[in-house]
Amino acid sequence: MQETRLDTARIRAARQVIDPIFLDTPLYRCEALEPVLGCAVSIKLETANPVRSFKARGTELVASLLAGRAAVCASAGNLGQALAWSGRGRGLDVTVVASRFAPAAKLDRIRALDARLELVDGDFDMARERAAAIARSDGIRLVEDSLDIETCEGAATIGLELVDAAPPFDAVLIALGGGALATGVGHVVKTWAPGVEVICVQPLGAPAMTHSWHQRRVVTTDSTDTIADGVAGRRPIPAVLDDLLVVADDAVLVREESIVAGMRMLLDHAGLVVEPSAALGIAAILEDRDRFADRHVATIVCGGNVDMDAYHRWVGARS
Amino acid sequence: MQETRLDTARIRAARQVIDPIFLDTPLYRCEALEPVLGCAVSIKLETANPVRSFKARGTELVASLLAGRAAVCASAGNLGQALAWSGRGRGLDVTVVASRFAPAAKLDRIRALDARLELVDGDFDMARERAAAIARSDGIRLVEDSLDIETCEGAATIGLELVDAAPPFDAVLIALGGGALATGVGHVVKTWAPGVEVICVQPLGAPAMTHSWHQRRVVTTDSTDTIADGVAGRRPIPAVLDDLLVVADDAVLVREESIVAGMRMLLDHAGLVVEPSAALGIAAILEDRDRFADRHVATIVCGGNVDMDAYHRWVGARS
Incomplete structure (x- = not known):
């Protein structure tokens, strides 16, 4: 291969x-x-x-590397929930950017896990842009699904x-x-x-x-x-x-x-x-x-x- | 204790x-x-x-002891399905007696797993009596849930x-x-x-x-x-x-x-x-x-x- x-x-x-x-x-x-x-x-x-x-398999790795710091990700919902869960357990400060059209069930769970949630008035790829902008302006780690x-x-x-x-x-x-x-x-x-x-x-x-x-x-x-x-x-x-x-x-x-x-x-x-x-x-x-x-x-x-x-x-x- | x-x-x-x-x-x-x-x-x-x-945890033990033989059990549905599954994999010939009022989903799965299914026109305790009678008349092992x-x-x-x-x-x-x-x-x-x-x-x-x-x-x-x-x-x-x-x-x-x-x-x-x-x-x-x-x-x-x-x-x- x-x-x-x-x-x-x-x-x-x-x-x-x-x-x-x-x-x-x-x-x-x-x-x-x-x-x-x-x-x-x-x-x-x-x-x-x-x-x-399955997303927590990845966010567990991310959070173990970033323990005690801050990160932002764009998410269709599942990555954000997983990063929030992993971050909570490892002292990682998590911001999630999602589409306001994402399922309420996913958004509710992200909030319940103590992550900051920012909604964009567009789709997942617009959330990706916004997350990247937050990472730049706040100087925090951008977690990019599939790229990272x-x-x-x-x-x-x-x-x-x-x-x-x-x-x-x-x-x-x-x-x-x-x-x-x-x-x-x-x-x-x-x-x-x-x-x-x-x-x-x-x-x-x-x-x-x-x-x-x-x-x-x-x-x-x-x-x-x-x-x-x-x-x-x-x-x-x-x-x-x-x-x-x-x-x-x-x-x-x-x-x-x-x-x-x-x-x-x-x-x-x-x-x-x-x-x-x-x-x-x-x-x-x-x-x-x-x-x-x-x-x-x-x-x-x-x-x-x-x-x-x-x-x-x-x-x-x-x- | x-x-x-x-x-x-x-x-x-x-x-x-x-x-x-x-x-x-x-x-x-x-x-x-x-x-x-x-x-x-x-x-x-x-x-x-x-x-x-959870019933297969028990029927796996039963079937390992009875491999190649025959057994009958009364079941509300789950034990019968589990015994049929375990029996099929271990060469145990399985008969299940159940109430005809048991959920069709359970009865269908028992049949699909190649067990013989006999229905009684009564409840689980009537099925228990019938299973015991079959065990006696056929000279096969009676599997009794919770007693065995x-x-x-x-x-x-x-x-x-x-x-x-x-x-x-x-x-x-x-x-x-x-x-x-x-x-x-x-x-x-x-x-x-x-x-x-x-x-x-x-x-x-x-x-x-x-x-x-x-x-x-x-x-x-x-x-x-x-x-x-x-x-x-x-x-x-x-x-x-x-x-x-x-x-x-x-x-x-x-x-x-x-x-x-x-x-x-x-x-x-x-x-x-x-x-x-x-x-x-x-x-x-x-x-x-x-x-x-x-x-x-x-x-x-x-x-x-x-x-x-x-x-x-x-x-x-x-x-």
């Missing part, structure tokens, strides 16, 4: 720094999903922890837990947003289990990184239109794209209705409440059953922070 | 026999629940595994994971049905962390074991009336009551509306879909906030197998 910015020794060492509450998350076959999906499906569950997403290596290598510890699985998987489906999760997990999988297909999944309504991957150059979009708020970026980071080109075997786009169908399946057949980004893997199977037929696929359920009103609207009220 | 039927060395050894997929389950503070409950709450999550309940020591010592491995937690809890809330979970976890907690209060929780509509504990003798009831199907027994087993008298500090009864409120809170604030029995701990806090005020309470979310139609009816459709 070509080099990436990630380092396997650092990824192994990260396990010693990350609070164990975020490590060794459940990984299990979910046979109740399989008749509908036509393949063997294993769930890697990243929602059963204090911040209900700790966010990628923290996520990569999920990969360590996946490649240890027996029997091995045929493919791993990874939600693609900024790219920390995909490059992190992809790096480890391609290093230790190169035969496992690494497939990134993004919504059709937020396709910038997927288009970039296929065209092998950064492609931006003017807007996004998806319920998968956690992965809705418009401006891929060049260094992250470079890594993704090394570690991903494919990047696919899925429709909104498939994401909703995936969320509903995870609720009805697996008892899991997930945010839209976490259903991207199931959506990819639903859209291309032939590709996965009779294979064993692992999908990372990467987050469960969702506004319940919106959630019930999506998965459909029953009575 | 007085002796119970459980043995600490066997409980430690059990960890070597149980498939690791059922061990070291998530244990985490859930701060989003705490403003409403008025105390610190940690969740021990036993639903993120292939059978969505493997079911208690398997559940007790949850206790090992709880007493290792730092900081320690002030109290552990345990769903009480037949008593395997309560005696198992209670035995370990009282052995290694005797200062932690062990509180069993049962529905007012199925109070036989709780009444028995308070009166220190077996008290049966003629019927049960609760949505918490997993704990709805009428005839406590004397040997299990004896153990429970040693390890439990208290046994409390909760109302149906509190169970529903607990399920709703776990959904809205923790993103967890749980069956009614798994909400008993939260229900107990809701009914006696003063008792738990400012203490740190652990509650075992013991199962998530629920008919989704009933679930949505209970927690309330939203749109």
Whole structure:
């Protein structure tokens, strides 16, 4: 494999720094999903922890380096919550910049964890600009999701837990947003289990990184239109794209209705409440059953922070 | 502590026999629940595994002893599913007897796991009689939940994971049905962390074991009336009551509306879909906030197998 910015020794060492509450998350076959999906499906569950997403694996590394100082990050919600949690425990003063359109559930948790929260009247990429401006004016550390290596290598510890699985998987489906999760997990999988297909999944309504991957150059979009708020970026980071080109075997786009169908399946057949980004893997199977037929696929359920009103609207009220 | 039927060395050894997929389950503070409950709450999550309940910890032990043979059990649904799963992997021929009123979700999973399923036109205690009759007539092993020591010592491995937690809890809330979970976890907690209060929780509509504990003798009831199907027994087993008298500090009864409120809170604030029995701990806090005020309470979310139609009816459709 070509080099990436990630380092396997650092990824192994990260396990010693990350609070164990975020490590060794459940990984299990979910046979109740399989008749509908036509393949063997294993769930890697990243929602059963204090911040209900995988992001704390990265923020634990960030906060351990910055203990006693101050940092600012832009966040779609999950990174901010995770950095607030890690910062609180390690004496890091945290400011989070988010879109005012981010789910209230995510914003409420950031506030509850004692972080300063600033809202911008725009999307995630506008929050990124504002966070950078705060870092410059206040002279504090800017934590950039997917660009900062700790966010990628923290996520990569999920990969360590996946490649240890027996029997091995045929493919791993990874939600693609900024790219920390995909490059992190992809790096480890391609290093230790190169035969496992690494497939990134993004919504059709937020396709910038997927288009970039296929065209092998950064492609931006003017807007996004998806319920998968956690992965809705418009401006891929060049260094992250470079890594993704090394570690991903494919990047696919899925429709909104498939994401909703995936969320509903995870609720009805697996008892899991997930945010839209976490259903991207199931959506990819639903859209291309032939590709996965009779294979064993692992999908990372990467987050469960969702506004319940919106959630019930999506998965459909029953009575 | 007085002796119970459980043995600490066997409980430690059990960890070597149980498939690791059922061990070291998530244990985490859930701060989003705490403003409403008025105390610190940690969740021990036993639903993120292939059978969505803690019962496989026990059936793994049973199946390891009976590999290649045949067994029958009565089940409210979760034990049967777990025994079917463990049996399939270890060449054990499994028959499950259940009430035809058990949740369809549980019965469907038992069938899907290749167990023989026989339904009785009565409740769990009638299923127990029928299972015993099958064992006698077929000359096969009867697996009796809570009476068979493997079911208690398997559940007790949850206790090992709880007493290792730092900081320690002030109290552990345990769903009480037949008593395997309560005696198992209670035995370990009282052995290694005797200062932690062990509180069993049962529905007012199925109070036989709780009444028995308070009166220190077996008290049966003629019927049960609760949505918490997993704990709805009428005839406590004397040997299990004896153990429970040693390890439990208290046994409390909760109302149906509190169970529903607990399920709703776990959904809205923790993103967890749980069956009614798994909400008993939260229900107990809701009914006696003063008792738990400012203490740190652990509650075992013991199962998530629920008919989704009933679930949505209970927690309330939203749109």
